[in-house]
Amino acid sequence: MTINVDDVVDVFKLHTDVYNSGYFAHLKGYLIKHLKKGELIFEEGVVIILTQYQRQTVLGDYAAVKGDYNIREIVNKNPGNNNSISILNKVFENLEKPTKIWLTIKQDNKRGINFYKKAGFIITGSKTRNCGTLDCYMMCKNLEKN
Numbered sequence: 001m002t003i004n005v006d007d008v009v010d011v012f013k014l015h016t017d018v019y020n021s022g023y024f025a026h027l028k029g030y031l032i033k034h035l036k037k038g039e040l041i042f043e044e045g046v047v048i049i050l051t052q053y054q055r056q057t058v059l060g061d062y063a064a065v066k067g068d069y070n071i072r073e074i075v076n077k078n079p080g081n082n083n084s085i086s087i088l089n090k091v092f093e094n095l096e097k098p099t100k101i102w103l104t105i106k107q108d109n110k111r112g113i114n115f116y117k118k119a120g121f122i123i124t125g126s127k128t129r130n131c132g133t134l135d136c137y138m139m140c141k142n143l144e145k146n
C-alpha cells in the first residue's frame with residue numbers, strides 16, 4: 001500500500017512532548033528520503049524507520065557491523081493499543097538473522113525506553129547529541145536465527 005507522508009507527519013505531530021518544533025522543519029523531507037529507500041514502514045498507525053548500517057560503526061564500547069539494523073524512529077498514533085510491539089515484532093520476523101538492532105533514545109523518554117526494554121532491548125551505553133546538550137542511551141537487541 002502506498003504511504004502518504006502527510007499522514008505520517010500527522011502521527012509525529014501527536015507527540016510534541018518528544019519531538020520539538022525544530023524537528024518538524026525537516027521531517028517531511030526526511031520521511032520522503034527514507035520512503036524512497038524502502039526504509040519507512042507505516043502499518044496500523046505505527047511508523048517505523050529502519051535502516052541498515054553500510055559499514056562497521058563504533059557505538060561506545062560496542063560496534064554495529066555492516067548489515068546490522070538501526071531503528072531511527074518508532075511512533076504510534078494510539079500509544080498503549082499494543083500495535084507498537086506487534087508491528088515491531090512482525091518487522092523483526094521478516095529480517096534475515098542472526099542480526100542486531102541498534103537505536104539511540106533520549107534518556108528522558110521513559111515510555112520509549114520502557115517500550116524497548118519490553119521488546120527485548122538492553123541499554124549498551126550512553127552518549128550525548130546536539131553538541132553535548134542531549135543525553136541519550138544506546139540500546140541493542142540480538143535477533144537470533146529461528
Ligand SMILES: CC(C)(COP(=O)(O)OP(=O)(O)OC[C@H]1O[C@@H](n2cnc3c(N)ncnc32)[C@H](O)[C@@H]1OP(=O)(O)O)[C@@H](O)C(=O)NCCC(=O)NCCS
Binds near residue numbers: 015018073085109118
Ligand atoms: C514509544 C512508543 C512507540 C511505544 O508504544 P506504546 O504503544 O506507547 O507502548 P506500550 O503502551 O506498550 O508501552 C510500553 C511500556 O512503557 C511503559 N509506559 C507506559 N506508559 C508510560 C509512561 N507514561 N511513562 C513511562 N513508562 C510508560 C510501560 O512499561 C509499558 O509497557 P506495559 O504497559 O506493558 O507495562 C509510543 O509511546 C510513541 O509513539 N511515543 C512517541 C514517540 C517515541 O517516543 N518514540 C520512541 C523514540 S524513537
